[in-house]
Amino acid sequence: MAFNILIVDDSETMRAVIKRTVGMTGIGVGELLEAGNGKEALEVLADAWIDVVLSDINMPEMGGLELLKTMQEDDVLRNIPVIFISTESSNTRMAEAKELGVAAYVKKPFLPETIKEIMMDVLNKAYASRMDEISAEGGTDQSADEMDF
């Protein structure tokens, strides 16, 4: 199974670092798309199917918290898990992100193993939740067991 991933960061180098790290995780990657801020991310999300968003918080024009808030207000985008990858690691900021519905939080600087662990956990939960929804709609009787990527 391959996942489409959107990386949102105003630094081109950091997007490259995250891309390389995601490549090292062994998680099946379909399309790996990029955006330089929250506003650009919403444009990508309007055009492409994305399975998970990896976003910075502190960005010009539209930051990660505003992006998450906007996604939560949309019936479709609210189902896409957002993982924050940021230097902002204060308790206040993390509580704010959690309240807005962030799926997980990774502090920069990060180790590839941390990204792998968190992405697998988030994607497993998202997959299980989606399967539950489909079962509830009567679309299939497929088990919502967690997958190993």
Added chain:
Amino acid sequence: MDQSIKDKIGESAAEVFSTMYFISVQLLPDLPPQDKWDLDTTYISARIHFTGPVSAVICFFFPGSLARNIAESFLGIEAADVSEKQAVDTMQEAANMVIGTFLGKADPDGACKLGIPTAQYISGFSPAELDSEAESFAFMSEFGYLWMTYSD
């Protein structure tokens, strides 16, 4: 400046450069003497501030060769082909991570707010011209000294 602030900035810089860029950076107890400066031909200054119960402006001066090496490794291009924009962007993010990591250690409750960093190429950099109102520090790296000023 409190010694613990200096120590935490030193630890943060070492953590960021080793974890993200596999480069060793070490805060020096004193500024190196002028005859040891061995300055790079280009430098990138990256400025970042935080505000709150404690506020400060921090300015890093990174050797151009350090920026090009990191950009080369992560963008997959030759060091000579690294654009000014890419080198500046790289060091801007490094400054953001160092001070963000520092705030995580010094201000875990998040009373201080980190600003958005800015960076630019500078020519003719000399540590002798660093802001005399600010405290100056130097870090040792395989690409030469990195310089930093801290003003509160």
